[in-house]
Amino acid sequence: QVQLVQSGAEVKKPGASVKVSCKASGYTFTSYGISWVRQAPGQGLEWMGWISAYNGNTNYAQKLQGRVTMTTDTSTSTAYMELRSLRSDDTAVYYCARAAIAAAGENWFDPWGQGTLVTVSS
């Protein structure tokens, strides 16, 4: 079955960086993109960006531009999300999700990884 498995929880100090991994299985990795979505405690979902697993093209949310980098390793079907200069308000559960885009342009995310809690605290 299609599955995304993420790396474990992280605790970081303000100003540090974090890199979360997302290993895909059960489908052809390069046929889809991967999006990253985060959810602060008690809050809604926030889209962070997207990477094409086919050619590595990226599209980042404007508010994170300059602090986030998304990459893929097609040899291991793994996607990575690195967030730098961490602040306390970056504390959240970070999800990866397989991203599909229809010909008409609409997108959807299915399935999602189990989530990775990143805590930023001094």
Added chain:
Amino acid sequence: SSELTQDPAVSVALGQTVRITCQGDSLRSYYASWYQQKPGQAPVLVIYGKNNRPSGIPDRFSGSSSGNTASLTITGAQAEDEADYYCNSRDSSGNHPGVVFGGGTKLTVL
């Protein structure tokens, strides 16, 4: 960038029909997708495209769209449908296209 607006909370009696709405300018151009999230769990896709259900999603879930409003309808709500529901769509407004999520609707099944 565009925004998607959802009612924060909606309730429905067991077995009745409930509609959860999502409003935004981007919905005039793109269909919404809908996600169900239960406490402590990752979101699950329930509707995408014009009105498509992924494998395993019960047929009591359906989607529709009109103008700037997308709707998720649950016909015959069950206790296990109690969850947060989020809509999402592409956002091609402004000079930085991306993706936008609604703020979420907490569904209570009475």
